[in-house]
Amino acid sequence: MNPLDHSFATLKQRGGTAFMPFVTVGDPNPECTVDILLTLQEAGASMIELGIPYSDPLADGPVIQRSSQRALKNSVTLTSALECAQLAKQQGLTIPLLLFTYYNPLLQLGLHTAFERMSVAGIDGIIIPDLPYEENERVRALSETFGIHLIPMVALTSKDRVPKIVERAAGFIYCVSSFGVTGMRSQLHTELEAFVRYVKEVSGLPAVVGFGISTSEQYREVSRYADGVVVGSAIVHAIEQQRELWLDPDSRAEAAHSLRSFTEHLISK
Amino acid sequence: MQLLLQDYSGRPTPLYFAERLSNQLGGARIFLKREDLNHTGAHKINNTIGQGLLAKKMGKKKSSRKPEPDSTVLRQRRFAPCWVWNARFSWEKKIFADKKLNVYRMRMLGAEVVPVTSGSRTLKDAGNETMRYWVANVEDTFMLFGTAAGPHPYPYMVREFQKVIGEETREQALTNMGRLPDTVIACVGGGSNAIGMFHPFIDDSQVTLMGVEAGGRGIESGAHAATLSQGTPGVFQGSYSYVLQDIHGQVKEAHSISAGLDYPGVGPEHAFLRDSGRVRYCSITDQEALDALYLLSRTEGIIPALESSHAVAQAVKLAPECSSEHIMVVCLSGRGDKDVEAIAGYEGGGLQ
Secondary structure, three states, X not given: OOHHHHHHHHHHHHOOOEEEEEXXXXXXXXXXXXXXXXXXXXXXXXXXXXEOOXXXXXXXXHHHHHHHHHHHHOOOOHHHHHHHHHHHHHXXXXXXXXXXXXXXXXXXXXXXXXXXXXXXXXXXXXEOOOOOHHHOHHHHHHHHHHOOEEOOEEEOOOHHHHHHHHOOOOOOEEEEOOOOOOOOOOOOOOOHHHHHHHHHHHHOOOEEEEOOOOXXXXXXXXXXXXXXXXXXXXXXXXXXXXXXXXXXXOOHHHHHHHHHHHHHHHHOO | OHHHHHHHHOOOOOEEEOHHHHHHHOOOEEXXXXXXXXXXXXXXXXXXXXXHHHHHHHOOOEEEEOOOOOOHHHHHHHHHHHOOOEEEEEEEHHHHHHOHHHHHHHHHOOOEEEEEOOOOOOHXXXXXXXXXXXXXXXXXXXXXOOOOOOOOOHXXXXXXXXXXXXXXXXXXXXXHHOOOOOEEEEEOOOOHHHHHHHHHHOOOOOOEEEEEEEXXXXXXXOOOXXXXXXXXXXXXXXXXXXXXXXXXXXXXXXXXXXXXXXXXXXXXXXXXXXXXXXXEEEEEEHHHHHHHXXXXXXXXXXXXXXXXXXXXXHHHHHHHHOOOOOEEXXXXXXXXHHHHHHHHHHOOOOOO
């Protein structure tokens, strides 16, 4: 059983919601990323989305774009990001890991090689925001071969395409909460709840909501009807603000403590 | 659409025999497809009218676009007031400073021009920013993509709106000269004027088609925009085509004296035409383009856009080797007024 499925099944029994933080691998640096992942696990993450830095992150807002650029300055690549994930696993990370990557880095590494390396690194799922359903056949076949779920994204604008997109999906469905790119928003779309319920019904899979959830109020609200909630920009922003602390080995524990409190507050009931 | 192309833009554009240029070079008879005579000064208006009509039909009230860093934006906005309420442009910071006059003209036409502050703040980032704005406001916003690249159906749509260039050229050649041209040359950045020019000639195997990319400071310098010659296959801004990128798939910045060719991607149909061998692609350096610009200005009294100067430069190279029977058509995709500041800047000193 894919660890993602296992996590959702367990959460369902307990009536809980999956908390899925997003982290850009290599920001502030790859070493810190390992500590950040372990901290998020301690703070209650059910699974973590690992963002692979990319030069042209079309689906991302300013916070994640900046983070991506910093990671690229640290020469982080898809391969080194996977090594970083593997290292975190060796150091005690047990929760499932998902990759959030644009298509081109996968393509340049070679799709087969990429899946092989993901498998070695212990990746359980992959999200490719710029790969449309109509073009994903090769990736889907590989995802089935390697047992790594290819997570589809659906948005409020997907409308009639939703049944088709979710038809052969595995793992869960990533529901984009709003129009536009990632980033913190003051209000969630009014149609979100109905949309998420619809997606769950059509797909029969857990629905995870992402893009724009940054406060504990929003987290609580979405948790009522979604099976999981992604928090990206808010986490990345919190790390950005403590960059100096993270980068200095002497103060890293302090940075980790602060991230842990921030996260615990965010998901507190 | 036909009516707007005729009455608003001034089509058909002439196919002009550049006699003095031809005489000076010796060899081929060079003809210029005068897209520079369109309203607002370039071929871009063809596509702008097409997509503008589409936006109207779709009931979109705003338009968002990545400006081609030339007066393309003006074309869009001049046309826009007919139906589009509010145009918003993202423009790279560097260009913002370089092209004060063009930005000013856009604002005169009522557009909101926003400098790009994300990524490397270059043309590709302006494109990314435009797409981000579009997805965030998709309910009432139409993204007007100026070149034959980007996500489907833009490459197809832009080609359909631009193929009028090749159709007219074909007809004019048959009417005026009684036969098809031997060589057709067009510049390629994203590749919209080139695909529009080439498309109607694809089945005419006797016609040699040549696409000219920006060689910048020289291919070996690495500072160029020769995507088809130097790029590798990849996905960029929604299409699978050639891309200037590193081995990890990170997209590089392109360079050209001509901001309109300064793009690390290229339309996917050009990638196909390159691989199938139907179109030959080559590159021209900044300096060669500038020399051609002066040559055309001084022989014919036509100041071409820096983009088009690349195509002219290729003709300058080839024409002397051809016989006097050889008919060569160059797509003069735009006029050079918009580039005067850039040229003055390149030559040092600026406008005095």
